[in-house]
Amino acid sequence: MSFRRRVKRIFFQQFLDAVSKLTNLQETKIKAQKENDSILEQAAMQEQKLLLSSVSSNPIAALYSKLPADNFGRSYLDALIFDGSGSPGANASQTQILARKLSGLISKSIERRKKILSDGGPRFVGLRNYFELLGKTDSDFWKVLWQTIFWTATNVFFHFLIGLCLALMLNKRFRGNTVYRLLIMVPWAVPSFVAAFSWRFMFNYPDGLINGILRVAGFNAINFLGNPGLMLPTCILINVWAGVPFMMITLLGGLQNISEDMYEAAKIDGANTWQKFLNITLPCLKPVASIAVLLGVIWTFNMFNIIYLVTLGNEAIEKDIFVTFAYKSFRTHGDYGGAAAYAVIILSILLSFASRYSSLLEREERKGRT
Amino acid sequence: MFFLCTFPANGITRLVFWDTMGPDEQRTMKEMVSLFEREFPDIKVKLDSIPFSDAQGKFEFAASANVAPDIFRCEIAWTPLYAELGFLAPLEEMVEKTDLEDFLSAPLNYCVFGGHLWGLPQVTDCLALFYNKKIFSDASVLFRGRVKMPETWKNYDDFIESALLVNSFQKTRGSSYWALFLRGDSYFFQPWLWLFGGGLINEQGEILIDSNESVSGLKAFISLKDQLCLAPSEIDFANDYDNAMKGFKSGKYAMIVNGPWAVSDALSGEEFNPSKGGNPSDFGVAVIPSRKAFGSPVGGHNYVISRNCKNKVAALKFVCFMEKPEVQVEFALRNNLLPTKKKAFSLLMKKNFVARDVLQAFERQLQVSNNRPVIPEGGKLYSDFTRFFQKAFRGEISPEDAMGKVADEWRKLLGHPGDFKDEISKLKQEIRELRSEIQFIKSKLTKDSEGD
Numbered sequence: 001m002s003f004r005r006r007v008k009r010i011f012f013q014q015f016l017d018a019v020s021k022l023t024n025l026q027e028t029k030i031k032a033q034k035e036n037d038s039i040l041e042q043a044a045m046q047e048q049k050l051l052l053s054s055v056s057s058n059p060i061a062a063l064y065s066k067l068p069a070d071n072f073g074r075s076y077l078d079a080l081i082f083d084g085s086g087s088p089g090a091n092a093s094q095t096q097i098l099a100r101k102l103s104g105l106i107s108k109s110i111e112r113r114k115k116i117l118s119d120g121g122p123r124f125v126g127l128r129n130y131f132e133l134l135g136k137t138d139s140d141f142w143k144v145l146w147q148t149i150f151w152t153a154t155n156v157f158f159h160f161l162i163g164l165c166l167a168l169m170l171n172k173r174f175r176g177n178t179v180y181r182l183l184i185m186v187p188w189a190v191p192s193f194v195a196a197f198s199w200r201f202m203f204n205y206p207d208g209l210i211n212g213i214l215r216v217a218g219f220n221a222i223n224f225l226g227n228p229g230l231m232l233p234t235c236i237l238i239n240v241w242a243g244v245p246f247m248m249i250t251l252l253g254g255l256q257n258i259s260e261d262m263y264e265a266a267k268i269d270g271a272n273t274w275q276k277f278l279n280i281t282l283p284c285l286k287p288v289a290s291i292a293v294l295l296g297v298i299w300t301f302n303m304f305n306i307i308y309l310v311t312l313g314n315e316a317i318e319k320d321i322f323v324t325f326a327y328k329s330f331r332t333h334g335d336y337g338g339a340a341a342y343a344v345i346i347l348s349i350l351l352s353f354a355s356r357y358s359s360l361l362e363r364e365e366r367k368g369r370t
Numbered sequence: 371m372f373f374l375c376t377f378p379a380n381g382i383t384r385l386v387f388w389d390t391m392g393p394d395e396q397r398t399m400k401e402m403v404s405l406f407e408r409e410f411p412d413i414k415v416k417l418d419s420i421p422f423s424d425a426q427g428k429f430e431f432a433a434s435a436n437v438a439p440d441i442f443r444c445e446i447a448w449t450p451l452y453a454e455l456g457f458l459a460p461l462e463e464m465v466e467k468t469d470l471e472d473f474l475s476a477p478l479n480y481c482v483f484g485g486h487l488w489g490l491p492q493v494t495d496c497l498a499l500f501y502n503k504k505i506f507s508d509a510s511v512l513f514r515g516r517v518k519m520p521e522t523w524k525n526y527d528d529f530i531e532s533a534l535l536v537n538s539f540q541k542t543r544g545s546s547y548w549a550l551f552l553r554g555d556s557y558f559f560q561p562w563l564w565l566f567g568g569g570l571i572n573e574q575g576e577i578l579i580d581s582n583e584s585v586s587g588l589k590a591f592i593s594l595k596d597q598l599c600l601a602p603s604e605i606d607f608a609n610d611y612d613n614a615m616k617g618f619k620s621g622k623y624a625m626i627v628n629g630p631w632a633v634s635d636a637l638s639g640e641e642f643n644p645s646k647g648g649n650p651s652d653f654g655v656a657v658i659p660s661r662k663a664f665g666s667p668v669g670g671h672n673y674v675i676s677r678n679c680k681n682k683v684a685a686l687k688f689v690c691f692m693e694k695p696e697v698q699v700e701f702a703l704r705n706n707l708l709p710t711k712k713k714a715f716s717l718l719m720k721k722n723f724v725a726r727d728v729l730q731a732f733e734r735q736l737q738v739s740n741n742r743p744v745i746p747e748g749g750k751l752y753s754d755f756t757r758f759f760q761k762a763f764r765g766e767i768s769p770e771d772a773m774g775k776v777a778d779e780w781r782k783l784l785g786h787p788g789d790f791k792d793e794i795s796k797l798k799q800e801i802r803e804l805r806s807e808i809q810f811i812k813s814k815l816t817k818d819s820e821g822d
Contacts, residue, residue, distance in 0.1 A: 200608060200609065201609075203606075203608075203609075204606055204609045204612075204613065205604070205605070205606035205609070206546070206602075206604075206606075207613070207616075208609075223604050223605070223606055224606070225606050225607065225608035225609065226554070226604065226605055226606040226607045226608070226610075226764075227764075228764075228766075310608065311608050312608060313555070313607050313608045313609070313610070313611070314554075314607035314608050314760065315607075315753055315754075315756040315757035315760060316757060316760060316761070317757070328753070332750055332753035332754075
């Protein structure tokens with residue numbers, strides 16, 4: 001239950017109590033007037049006044065009545081026993097009629113109040129969570145969407161480019177080939193949270209390792225993790241470092257599957273290195289590469305650890321992608337509905353990637369068989 | 371029923387306690403638990419250490435599944451939230467009133483929510499000003515005694531005056547030396563928020579963050595680094611806590627704002643550690659300077675008993691044992707933690723130890739500290755606050771805009787009564803109808819009576 005609902009509930013409960021007590025007292029007063037029992041009448045009026053003052057000194061009622069422009073709670077109650085709008089009824093019959101009239105009105109409003117009170121629990125909101133995310137053009141959703149696309153595209157692009165270069169280099173036979181391969185695998189072997197914390201430490205401003213190197217080289221120190229504009233590029237740098245080995249090892253496997261015969265045949269035909277790469281290596285690598293890229297897209301899209309752990313402490317949303325933003329909206333804002341909507345959107349985006357992935361796999365399999 | 375009642379007395383009651391402490395505190399805790407088990411041989415306590423960062427989620431899941439630990443060390447901001455979710459057992463009828471009176475009011479406030487007592491404060495903390503006495507006295511020598519020590523500051527202007535002098539002294543040592551280091555975290559900004567009488571949210575649930583007083587506080591904070599140049603203006607938000615401590619420990623910054631949890635760390639730095647050529651008595655803590663209202667946010671942890679605890683009496687016995695002044699003193703001596711009982715403080719002052727003055731300074735600060743809002747959403751306030759505070763810190767948006775945006779986000783979070791506009795207008799309409807009806811009936815009645 002939210003704070004607002006709680007205040008509302010407590011206030012209305014107290015308000016209802018007060019209203020029913022006041023109505024009872026009013027009846028007593030009328031009865032007393034009818035029977036000319038001045039003592040009882042006095043007592044009832046006293047009680048009414050006391051009740052009114054207690055209602056207005058109640059902090060919750062005070063809060064509720066202070067925020068709207070005029071003191072509605074008070075005027076409502078005033079209207080009930082007429083102290084606000086004029087003198088009490090001139091005579092008993094008059095008061096009686098009024099009281100009957102009023103009690104009808106009161107019971108009507110009590111019914112309404114009860115209806116308001118009863119909607120405290122969870123209720124079905126239809127597609128409201130999605131409209132709230134997608135409907136508003138100024139919502140953070142669109143900003144985060146572009147950031148997510150930028151993050152995924154740049155990461156996978158560099159993963160592939162650097163991975164391919166390294167694979168081509170390591171595909172040659174030379175001394176210490178295996179040692180290099182092992183060394184390049186290191187980022188993949190390091191748990192991502194360890195990597196994130198080490199990079200965070202190295203990117204420290206102004207005294208981190210990287211800023212130290214920059215200063216020695218004659219540049220100014222850069223505030224990588226304090227400047228919202230630089231956070232995402234910094235995280236991309238780290239994630240490229242972490243993601244290259246996977247791409248490299250996959251592409252290397254693909255490269256080693258290409259038959260030497262084809263290169264020899266090309267050599268006899270007089271093809272140069274570039275032509276060999278363009279016409280033999282790339283087409284033969286395509287099946288492996290497309291699957292590796294698709295996998296890379298899915299993994300990068302959902303890469304939570306790097307962004308979250310490296311920028312922990314900086315609350316700007318310029319660094320957020322869908323997964324980190326969804327986490328934030330449920331963890332720190334308690335907006336479970338919104339976070340669930342995010343999760344469904346992430347799932348549907350990834351589902352389209354995955355279906356493309358599986359259809360690719362199928363196609364390759366068929367090709368392999370024929 | 372009879373069997374159920376007598377069973378725990380004959381057999382052994384087993385309690386599970388999730389503590390969320392760091393390794394140093396845990397060592398003390400383990401000893402205290404064994405002391406407790408010696409005193410109450412029929413109760414066995416199983417100490418489960420849950421990392422603080424996971425504790426919130428774990429407890430929530432466990433409590434929803436009715437497998438929560440019997441006793442939990444609960445962060446103050448979580449206590450009202452869990453109380454509202456119905457995870458905790460109310461304790462007001464089990465704890466003796468005289469026992470409650472001994473607690474300091476600021477930490478105890480966090481245990482009371484919705485008219486019930488939901489826990490007992492284990493440890494409290496507040497922010498205070500850490501300063502390097504050696505830098506101050508060196509600066510005083512340079513400026514012929516014009517630098518006032520933080521204990522003698524009467525108001526905020528004294529602070530500014532001394533800080534300016536200390537800063538010019540620090541600049542003689544190097545360009546990366548400063549009088550002050552300001553963190554880009556809204557929690558650490560709060561003393562300035564209260565400087566001109568601003569605030570977060572008051573007891574009536576009104577949002578004060580965008581009030582003029584709060585905005586002036588933010589302006590004063592930013593002017594410290596931008597106009598007065600007392601602190602580095604460009605900082606790394608992801609690493610600033612470590613940078614502040616590192617700089618303070620090495621004498622790069624003469625003053626920082628931090629809490630009692632950082633005392634041991636500060637004393638290990640080269641400026642204050644005898645084995646590294648420092649002097650522990652150079653480390654000073656003072657009350658944060660103030661202009662109108664004193665301010666320092668009170669934090670800490672409570673012991674709470676979960677609702678599904680089978681033997682609440684035994685659990686409370688354990689909690690009360692841990693709340694004993696002697697036990698609190700042990701924690702204070704070994705781990706520099708602030709006790710929550712007045713008796714523990716008076717016991718502590720009789721002892722002689724390194725951080726004695728420090729704890730005394732924190733006690734002074736605690737007396738003039740503010741509570742964070744005791745509402746279920748209390749823990750969720752700081753994320754949005756920090757986000758826009760950091761934007762203002764970097765000068766991307768004006769302080770007014772920043773605070774206005776924080777208030778907007780909080781309204782979404784809390785549901786400001788502004789949200790009831792429809793409802794209120796309906797009610798007003800109803801009142802108007804009621805009034806007009808009354809008027810109508812009245813006029814009719816008077817006409818009738820005149821007619822008679």
